[in-house]
Amino acid sequence: MHFENSLTFAQNLDAQDALGKYREAFHFPKVNGKQTIYFTGNSLGLQPKNSQGFVDAIMEDWRNLAVEGHFYAEKPWWDYHERLIPSLAKVVGGKPEEVSVMNTLTVNLHMLMVSFYRPTKQRYKILCEEKAFPSDQYMLKSQLKVHGLDPDEALIEVKKPEGKHHWETSDFINAIEQAGDELALVLIGGVNYYNGQVLDMQRITEAGQRVGAKVGWDLAHAAGNVVLNLHDWNVDFAAWCSYKYMNSGPGNASGIFVHERHLNQPDIPRFEGWWGTKKETRFLMAPEFDPTPTADAWQLSNPPVLALAPYLAALELFEEVGMEALIQKRDVITAYLEFILTEIDAQTPGNFEIITPKDRGCQLSVLLHGQGRPLFDYLMKAGVIVDWREPNVIRLAPAPFYCSYEDMFRFGQILKAGILETYGK
Numbered sequence: 001m002h003f004e005n006s007l008t009f010a011q012n013l014d015a016q017d018a019l020g021k022y023r024e025a026f027h028f029p030k031v032n033g034k035q036t037i038y039f040t041g042n043s044l045g046l047q048p049k050n051s052q053g054f055v056d057a058i059m060e061d062w063r064n065l066a067v068e069g070h071f072y073a074e075k076p077w078w079d080y081h082e083r084l085i086p087s088l089a090k091v092v093g094g095k096p097e098e099v100s101v102m103n104t105l106t107v108n109l110h111m112l113m114v115s116f117y118r119p120t121k122q123r124y125k126i127l128c129e130e131k132a133f134p135s136d137q138y139m140l141k142s143q144l145k146v147h148g149l150d151p152d153e154a155l156i157e158v159k160k161p162e163g164k165h166h167w168e169t170s171d172f173i174n175a176i177e178q179a180g181d182e183l184a185l186v187l188i189g190g191v192n193y194y195n196g197q198v199l200d201m202q203r204i205t206e207a208g209q210r211v212g213a214k215v216g217w218d219l220a221h222a223a224g225n226v227v228l229n230l231h232d233w234n235v236d237f238a239a240w241c242s243y244k245y246m247n248s249g250p251g252n253a254s255g256i257f258v259h260e261r262h263l264n265q266p267d268i269p270r271f272e273g274w275w276g277t278k279k280e281t282r283f284l285m286a287p288e289f290d291p292t293p294t295a296d297a298w299q300l301s302n303p304p305v306l307a308l309a310p311y312l313a314a315l316e317l318f319e320e321v322g323m324e325a326l327i328q329k330r331d332v333i334t335a336y337l338e339f340i341l342t343e344i345d346a347q348t349p350g351n352f353e354i355i356t357p358k359d360r361g362c363q364l365s366v367l368l369h370g371q372g373r374p375l376f377d378y379l380m381k382a383g384v385i386v387d388w389r390e391p392n393v394i395r396l397a398p399a400p401f402y403c404s405y406e407d408m409f410r411f412g413q414i415l416k417a418g419i420l421e422t423y424g425k
């Protein structure tokens with residue numbers, strides 16, 4: 001595609017953007033009274049304007065109905081979580097019965113490992129990516145310790161090739177084949193939080209299952225950002241948070257996927273609670289757990305409806321727009337951002353490089369050479385909200401729901417001024 005580094009060119013792209021009107025559907029933070037250029041939808045998505053009404057409705061029902069709200073609110077609370085499922089299942093490519101919403105991401109990964117990480121003397125190793133998101137590292141190592149295993153021996157962390165900033169699919173497949181029948185579980189971030197790389201989840205899943213391991217995915221940076229076909233890829237399980245690309249609100253509920261072949265299995269080990277029992281029998285208060293035949297069997301507690309309300313609001317927007325349209329815009333706006341970065345690099349050479357490979361969602365990670373921190377501070381003060389990941393990376397995620405092409409052009413101008421001021425060349 002042909003791009004130009006000019007305001008009119010960017011504004012023309014905005015004028016043709018079928019999703020352009022959705023910018024108005026979100027609240028943007030301001031810096032010095034001016035709307036920011038928001039690049040951190042990969043950390044915390046913006047607040048959709050429709051979400052306040054969904055929260056207010058719960059507060060009102062609680063005020064007016066109190067306990068009766070569980071069953072008699074306009075959207076009753078006791079099965080409120082089910083309202084999220086049809087739209088969410090589409091976002092992740094699962095059947096509705098394979099998807100549920102509960103807890104938070106790290107909690108759910110632990111819960112799912114209880115079911116799908118069943119080490120034996122022979123088969124006990126876990127394979128993940130090197131430098132996984134710290135919470136994932138802590139989670140995996142602590143699970144190993146719970147089973148009396150030594151993480152130094154039992155955790156395989158797949159390295160990037162020497163001198164490279166990203167993996168090849170073969171790096172994972174070779175490591176999986178090498179681990180062979182010692183491998184119990186593959187659990188990797190489907191989109192890497194640091195370099196923005198999208199892994200070939202289908203091929204890695206196949207490779208893991210071929211050697212007899214279970215394969216799960218942490219989709220924190222994938223849900224709402226990339227194409228997912230969890231059912232067709234035969235993924236065993238997955239979990240994601242909803243506060244990034246899904247725009248559900250800070251720290252909000254996580255989603256899980258459990259493949260249908262694991263549903264309704266009487267022997268599956270699981271930590272259980274009353275919300276995992278069948279709805280029909282739940283209030284009989286019977287001593288025996290009677291699991292729902294869906295991923296809801298992993299539910300523990302009655303749902304935190306105040307938290308689910310903005311998630312439901314955000315999902316209405318996904319339902320309206322659809323992943324296909326989002327991904328179409330994502331590819332163009334990310335390519336435009338890449339073009340702008342390349343232009344600025346040509347004008348002020350040698351100060352940074354993009355380390356995100358071509359297999360990507362909307363995040364571009366920019367490795368700053370030399371002292372990058374002053375440039376980061378400059379951008380933030382100028383109203384460009386980016387984030388900093390140690391040791392020297394700025395992540396830019398132009399979320400297609402609400403970022404504009406004009407944002408990308410204006411960012412380029414600010415970046416250039418920032419480089420001249422902080423690097424001096």
Ligand SMILES: Cc1ncc(COP(=O)(O)O)c(C=O)c1O
Nearest residue numbers: 104105106133135189193220241
């Ligand atoms: C890849 C990855 N894993 C785990 C987490 C932790 O999520 P939570 O704090 O919701 O458990 C995050 C983000 O915070 C993440 O990006």
Ligand SMILES: Nc1ccccc1C(=O)C[C@H](N)C(=O)O
Nearest residue numbers: 042043044133193194220221251
């Ligand atoms: N929830 C947070 C609270 C505070 C600071 C960061 C986060 C993030 O979500 C970070 C994100 N997982 C990341 O990829 O960096």
